[in-house]
Amino acid sequence: MARGYFGIGVEGISKPGNMGSLLRTAHAFGASFTFAVTPFLDTREMHLVDTSGSENSIPFYTYPDVASLVLPADCCLVGVELLDEAVDLPSFRHPTRAAYVLGPEYGALSPSLAARCQFVVKIPTRFCINVGVAGALVMYDRMVCLGRFAERPVRVGAPPKGVAAHGAGTQKVRNRQRNIAKGSA
Numbered sequence: 001m002a003r004g005y006f007g008i009g010v011e012g013i014s015k016p017g018n019m020g021s022l023l024r025t026a027h028a029f030g031a032s033f034t035f036a037v038t039p040f041l042d043t044r045e046m047h048l049v050d051t052s053g054s055e056n057s058i059p060f061y062t063y064p065d066v067a068s069l070v071l072p073a074d075c076c077l078v079g080v081e082l083l084d085e086a087v088d089l090p091s092f093r094h095p096t097r098a099a100y101v102l103g104p105e106y107g108a109l110s111p112s113l114a115a116r117c118q119f120v121v122k123i124p125t126r127f128c129i130n131v132g133v134a135g136a137l138v139m140y141d142r143m144v145c146l147g148r149f150a151e152r153p154v155r156v157g158a159p160p161k162g163v164a165a166h167g168a169g170t171q172k173v174r175n176r177q178r179n180i181a182k183g184s185a
């Protein structure tokens, strides 16, 4: 498990299917809370889509407007939007304590919410993708960056046996990986 925590939410969401799918994915990736700012949806339908039953395990907050959005004091708000000036997600260092916020199906993050974000990140795609998919990619990227996994090997395939889950590995394995990279193993 990575240190810290994260929450994820959407502004102005209107399709219960998208919100339910995001809640289910957030539950699976270990989100600490989820939220919706100015939602326009049937929450009953949303919970039907979220077959993981996240409402029993993760708090879901709704805020009627941007001004009422409250986060823990040390929680960094990160906007997710396909904007020229946004930071490419693969180049972004995730904050230890973060709340990610996505925009509505038909539009983008409002200027007032974008102004509250400390960072805005974009997934380098040719055009906008589904909001639930965008949220899933952000959570996956966070897990890859902050999770404790063995490093990817130099060669195609799985890491050699014995590589520690946090990527440190034993000295013997590290030497072997170096030799493989140099072509001498």
Ligand SMILES: C[S@@+](CC[C@H](N)C(=O)[O-])C[C@H]1O[C@@H](n2cnc3c(N)ncnc32)[C@H](O)[C@@H]1O
Pocket: 080, 081, 082, 083, 101, 102, 103, 104, 105, 106, 107, 108, 109, 121, 122, 123, 124, 125, 127, 128, 129, 130, 131, 132, 134
């Ligand atoms: C379907 S998109 C919004 C529609 C879009 N503005 C359009 O009409 O072309 C919904 C939300 O998904 C997120 N999103 C979709 N693609 C994205 C990308 N490539 N990078 C970052 N966020 C993205 C953003 O939060 C966006 O507001």
